[in-house]
Amino acid sequence: MSNTPLDCLIVGAGPAGLTAATYLARFRRHVLLADAGASRARWIPASHNCPGFPFGVGGNELLARFRLQAQAYGVPEVHTRITQLARHADGFTASDGERHWQARTVILATGVIDRVPALEDIDEAIAAGTVRLCAVCDAYEARDEVIGVLAPAQAAIGHAAFLRTFSRQVCALASDGDAADPALRRRASDAGVQLWPAPQRLALVDGACQVYFADGRRLRLDTLYPALGAEVQSGLASALGATLDAEGAVVVDDHLQTSVPGLHAIGDVVSSLNQISVAVGHAAIAATTVHRRLPRNYC
Ligand SMILES: Cc1cc2nc3c(=O)[nH]c(=O)nc-3n(C[C@H](O)[C@H](O)[C@H](O)COP(=O)(O)OP(=O)(O)OC[C@H]3O[C@@H](n4cnc5c(N)ncnc54)[C@H](O)[C@@H]3O)c2cc1C
Incomplete structure (x- = not known):
């Protein structure tokens, strides 16, 4: 010393x-x-x-x-x-x-x-801009894409509403699985946002984020914003x-x-x-x- x-x-x-x-x-x-x-x-x-x-x-x-x-x-x-x-x-x-x-x-x-979601190849997904961590930084680059936000339902809808400036197709993925609540569905609908339940699995497929749900549905996102x-x-x-x-x-x-x-x-x-x-x-x-x-x- x-x-x-x-x-x-x-x-x-x-x-x-x-x-x-x-x-x-x-x-x-x-x-x-x-x-x-x-x-x-x-x-x-x-x-x-x-x-x-x-x-x-x-x-x-x-x-x-x-x-x-x-x-x-x-x-x-x-x-x-x-x-x-x-x-x-x-x-x-x-x-x-x-x-x-x-x-x-x-x-x-x-x-x-940052807390990031369980997604294989997360580093590759961030490097490709498929997963983005800061909407203030780079939502402009995701304009007109199919965008998803992963967070507890209230926060996901709020972030998704912010992203509606940049795209008409914004999905809020409720990480707490609270997507069935009628009040939340109304709030999402008022904001022009689609509300989805918690994903079962996320994967990077052909440069996009493929979202798999427990009921068998799938959703392809150009960009995912985790807001965790x-x-x-x-x-x-x-x-x-x-x-x-x-x-x-x-x-x-x-x-x-x-x-x-x-x-x-x-x-x-x-x-x-x-x-x-x-x-x-x-x-x-x-x-x-x-x-x-x-x-x-x-x-
Ligand atoms: C994917 C991504 C995209 C982004 N895009 C943009 C953008 O386009 N525009 C923009 O303005 N911002 C962007 N940001 C945000 C930007 O990166 C941060 O705001 C910025 O890096 C903050 O700088 P900082 O120096 O406060 O912290 P950091 O850059 O995180 O640096 C903190 C440093 O402290 C070190 N450290 C921590 N604890 C200790 C310790 N106990 N002892 C020694 N070292 C320690 C860490 O290892 C790290 O090196 C982005 C962030 C991410 C993740």
């Missing part, structure tokens, strides 16, 4: 963490990135709403560009999972179980882990007593500081719109706040 504490330890190297690292390095701060290597962005086949990329950009290419920019300012990165974070009078001690790091401040950019929620990676924050919301997302103030002084949280781990541009905006605000609140680093 080095005796000189880091100005800031950034946990997570997705778009949020990598951007915060670049900002802080350009403020001539002593930072370290610790990353477990599972950014959601790696799953993006091509993003078409990412500012500055009019012809789209793949998630891995985008991450490589963010990382190159941080590396250009000398940001060091360790590939590891931080498992413990403790607070003391001078800041924080982080550990991955073997090594320890001291830091005056910490930025958590640990994201979320996500595991917010907020364990380090909650262990320090930081306030979380009902979904487990970290609650922050306007400067992206948590309820624990010196601990910031940015990107998907914070309750907001889970988007790259939001993650990057959070990073800019948090990094600038961290820099301003640390003692001046005159040259």
Whole structure:
């Protein structure tokens, strides 16, 4: 363990963490990135709403560009999972179980882990755009297709109604099997959405999502949006007593500081719109706040 504490330890190297690292390095701060290597962005086949990329950009290419920019300012990165974070009078001690790091401040950019349905070849289905995980991101690309939403009935109908902007053929698949309820059927019908029961099996067939039901019916979807929620990676924050919301997302103030002084949280781990541009905006605000609140680093 080095005796000189880091100005800031950034946990997570997705778009949020990598951007915060670049900002802080350009403020001539002593930072370290610790990353477990599972950014959601790696799953993006091509993003078409990412500012500055009019012809789209793949998630891995985008991450490589963010990382190159941080590396250009000398940001060091360790590939590891931080498992413990403790607070003391001078800041924080982080550990991955073997090594320890001291830091005056910490930025958590640990994201979320999507809950995905049991579908063989899920990686292939996401890469092909047959399974999509973010309607705000890419419903435009699914326009005029046969779209399904898999979620508990109430949520499935709500998401399906959102998708009616993009297609006339939207099916809500009630993962809780609640498709017979007359009130739900009315709600679905009012929204112009077909309500189906829980699928028995899902399979990727000829680039489409084939849905099999217990009563023998089948449904072919061009695109399936599972809306099954996500595991917010907020364990380090909650262990320090930081306030979380009902979904487990970290609650922050306007400067992206948590309820624990010196601990910031940015990107998907914070309750907001889970988007790259939001993650990057959070990073800019948090990094600038961290820099301003640390003692001046005159040259
Ligand atoms: C299929 C798909 C398509 C998408 N398309 C778009 C799109 O077109 N446009 C758009 O704006 N957004 C899109 N998104 C959303 C976008 O990917 C996320 O909003 C973005 O990646 C969030 O960035 P982040 O840095 O907060 O988290 P992430 O990118 O998820 O990065 C979090 C990082 O933290 C690491 N980590 C977690 N815990 C620890 C720990 N304890 N120690 C060390 N490291 C840790 C993880 O391994 C990961 O590398 C899409 C998402 C998916 C899944």
